[in-house]
Amino acid sequence: MTSTQLPAPPAADPASRGAGVALMSGSALSNQTGAAIGSLAFDTITPAGVVAVRQWIAALVLLATTRPRWREFTRAQWRLVLALAGVFAVINLALYSAVDRIGLGLxxxxxxxxxxxxxxxxxxxxxDLACALLAATGVAVLMRPEPTSDYLGMGLALLAAACWAGYILLNRALGRSLPGAQGTATACGLSGLVFVPIGIAVLLTHPPTGPALGFAITAGVLSSAVPFLCDALALRRVTAPLFAIVASLNPVLAATTGLLILDEHLDAAQWACIAAIVAANTTTILTRR
Known part of the structure; x- marks a missing residue:
């Protein structure tokens, strides 16, 4: 999940735009690689344990880089922050639990x-209606009944999708209400606090091994710290539509890293569905004025 506060950057030369695209591509690759590596710790500390470690690292990075001025927050701003904190608490837990059941790419x-x-x-x-129909067709094929279908895993992934939509809308509201990323950082910090008792309980009942803890920490760095830095630098060099188009590569990169790191194989129909959903998003962006 990447930043959605996309200010229009100043006019940039081709070299600068190229650097921006490289940064965004690196961000997406880092994010999905981190998720794949984090899933290697699921058997030892469960998805909840991995999410807890990731949230703690994300909170430390965001709070250290933005330094929110909490005393200046209004009651209305705090309500938005608390709502976003709830989204943060659910989205990664839902996604990682889904990854554990249906694989990273799907x-x-x-x-x-x-x-x-x-x-x-x-x-x-x-x-846009045609793009919605294309994406819906891809989802229908992905979720078609099969003997091995894991509908709980699919449902968790759709819950993460709903949370991502909420994240975008709440982040837009916070972006208009608070300068910079103060609201996002504060929400991430509160979410990290929520995962303190959860993480302690999980780590006590599922004692972490050195490799498992290393996988979880790596996931936190690659899926939180690195994308945050890359996105912040990229947004100074590229337009919001270009940023969104490159972000569309996440499903493809997730399927690829799942294949290379986790040995998760998708059939031709599943790859076609991923391509259809990415194409629907890209077309929607490119055809907007």
């Missing part, structure tokens, strides 16, 4: 329906 593809739904919501353009 979980991230279904989660990506969240931002796609926000992009299509309220539109009456024929091209």
């Amino acid at each position: 979980a991230v593809t279904l989660e990506f329906l969240g931002p796609l739904a926000v992009a299509l919501a309220g539109s009456r353009r024929r091209i």
Whole structure:
């Protein structure tokens, strides 16, 4: 999950735009690689344990880099922050639990329906309706009944998608209400506090090994710290539409890293569905003025 506060950058030369695209690509690859590595610790400390460690690292990074001025927050701003903290607490736990059940590629593809739904919501353009139909077809094929279908895992991925949509809407509201990323950082810090008792309970009942703890910490760095830094630098060099298009690569990168790191194999129909959902999002962005 990446930042959605996308200010229009100043005009940039091709070299600067190229650097921005490279940063965004590195961010997406780091995010999905971190998720794949984190899943290697599921058998030892469970998805909840991995999420707890990731949330703690994300909170430390965001709070240290933004230094929110909490005393200046209004009651209305705190309500938005608390709502976003709840989204943070649910989204990664839902996603990692889904990854544990249905694999990284399918979980991230279904989660990506969240931002796609926000992009299509309220539109009456024929091209957007066609994109929605294309994405819906891809989802229907992915969720078709089969003997091995894990509907709980799919449901968790769709819950993560709903949370991602909520994250986008809440982040927009906070971006208009608070300067910089103060609201996002504070929400992430509160979410990290929520996971303190959860993480302690999980780690006491599932004692971590050195490798498992290393996998979880690596997931926190690669899926939180690195993407945050790369996205912040990239947004100074590229436009918001270009940022969103490159972010569309996440399902493809998730499926690829799942194959290379976790040995998760997808069939041709599943790859086609991933391509359809990515194409729907890209088309929606490219055809907007």
